[in-house]
Amino acid sequence: xxxxxxxxxxxxxxxxxxxxxxxxxxxxxxxxxxxxxxxxxxxxxxxxxxxxxxxxxxxxxxxxxxxxxxxxxxxxxxxxxxxxxxxxxxxxxxxxxxxxxxxxxxxxxxxxxxxxxxxxxxxxxxxxxxxxxxxxxxxxxxxxxxxxxxxxxxxxxxxxxxxxxxxxxxxxxxxxxxxxxxxxxxxxxxxxxxxxxxxxxxxxxxxxxxxxxxxxxxxxxxxxxxxxxxxxxxxxxxxxxxxxxxxxxxxxxxxxxxxxxxxxxxxxxxxxxxxxxxxxxxxxxxxxxxxxxxxxxxxxxxxxxxxxxxxxxxxxxxx
Numbered sequence: 001x002x003x004x005x006x007x008x009x010x011x012x013x014x015x016x017x018x019x020x021x022x023x024x025x026x027x028x029x030x031x032x033x034x035x036x037x038x039x040x041x042x043x044x045x046x047x048x049x050x051x052x053x054x055x056x057x058x059x060x061x062x063x064x065x066x067x068x069x070x071x072x073x074x075x076x077x078x079x080x081x082x083x084x085x086x087x088x089x090x091x092x093x094x095x096x097x098x099x100x101x102x103x104x105x106x107x108x109x110x111x112x113x114x115x116x117x118x119x120x121x122x123x124x125x126x127x128x129x130x131x132x133x134x135x136x137x138x139x140x141x142x143x144x145x146x147x148x149x150x151x152x153x154x155x156x157x158x159x160x161x162x163x164x165x166x167x168x169x170x171x172x173x174x175x176x177x178x179x180x181x182x183x184x185x186x187x188x189x190x191x192x193x194x195x196x197x198x199x200x201x202x203x204x205x206x207x208x209x210x211x212x213x214x215x216x217x218x219x220x221x222x223x224x225x226x227x228x229x230x231x232x233x234x235x236x237x238x239x240x241x242x243x244x245x246x247x248x249x250x251x252x253x254x255x256x257x258x259x260x261x262x263x264x265x266x267x268x269x270x271x272x273x274x275x276x277x278x279x280x281x282x283x284x285x286x287x288x289x290x291x292x293x294x295x296x297x298x299x300x301x302x303x304x305x306x307x308x309x310x311x312x313x314x315x316x317x318x319x
Contacts, residue, residue: 105159107166111150115163117206118143118295119170123178124202126213126261127296129248130304131175131237136167142298146291178202179225179236182218185272186226195219195268196275196282209283209292215275216261219268241304 068088075081122139123131140163144151152159181201185192192198195218199210202218221240228239251257269275275282 105152105156107159107162108150111148111163112166114143114148114150115139115167115170116174117208118146118148119167119174120203120206121208121292121295122299123171123174124199124208124214124217125292125296125299126211126217128217128299128302130241130244130302132241132305133302135171135302136164138298138301139167139171140164142295145298146294175237178221179229182221182225183229186222194273194275194278195222195265196278196280198222200278200280207289209288210280211283211285211288215282216265219265220261222268222272223264238305245304 068084072081072084075084118139122128122135122142140151140160144154152163154160181192181198184190185195185198187193192201195215196210199214199218203210203214224240224243225236228236233239247260248257251260
């Protein structure tokens with residue numbers, strides 16, 4: 001009950017303290033059904049009142065957490081309350097384990113190399129719909145689907161966060177590398193002027209195949225990145241994404257979209273040179289490895305930061 005002065009009070013039932021010479025009790029009060037019923041009746045009004053006190057503490061519990069508190073305080077059965085305690089203890093232990101970096105997990109050098117390769121293949125994919133966005137998360141998903149060794153479990157939050165940070169850093173590095181080299185390749189008589197030479201340089205020291213689709217996409221980037229740099233745009237990749245979004249909206253079919261990019265490739269060959277005149281071998285579509293196809297499937301799901309002309313979403317952690 002609540003005392004007139006506002007304090008929570010309760011009249012506790014009296015208990016008999018064992019005295020010397022009293023006969024031994026046959027059952028522990030905790031497991032005596034009659035005593036347990038008395039205890040339940042005693043606890044219920046107190047726990048209901050405590051529930052109100054907890055709500056008044058402004059603990060900022062989630063809806064789920066508050067529901068758990070309410071359920072606990074309304075539970076009449078002592079054993080059920082103990083079960084709730086046990087379940088929550090196990091749940092907290094599981095969470096602590098997920099928040100603790102496993103002792104046997106390290107970001108190996110091989111995994112770092114694979115991160116670099118997948119980041120490059122991701123951004124160079126001819127299927128990419130946006131160069132900025134939630135790329136880091138999708139790259140990690142792609143690496144899992146490709147069965148890359150050393151990837152931590154999704155439930156291991158700390159190593160996963162560390163790996164995502166590494167992917168984000170690799171993305172930033174390769175964004176800058178792509179922009180710098182594509183800009184340089186538009187300079188007359190530069191060694192990377194031919195789009196095949198540019199592609200070969202970007203995928204050097206990796207197992208990423210040189211494909212016709214890659215050359216076509218780079219030819220389009222040839223034009224747009226030079227254009228936006230010449231216009232002194234603050235965020236070149238954001239401008240590229242806006243242009244790409246407009247193109248995809250205008251194209252009625254995949255065939256129209258392919259034809260659009262191919263036209264840029266045709267003009268690029270006239271201006272910067274035909275890839276056929278270089279020594280670089282172009283891989284045929286039937287020989288493209290499965291892991292590249294996995295990347296192409298995921299890269300189409302990048303959610304662009306560009307939401308409207310002149311506006312962008314808040315940047316993601318990997319930017």
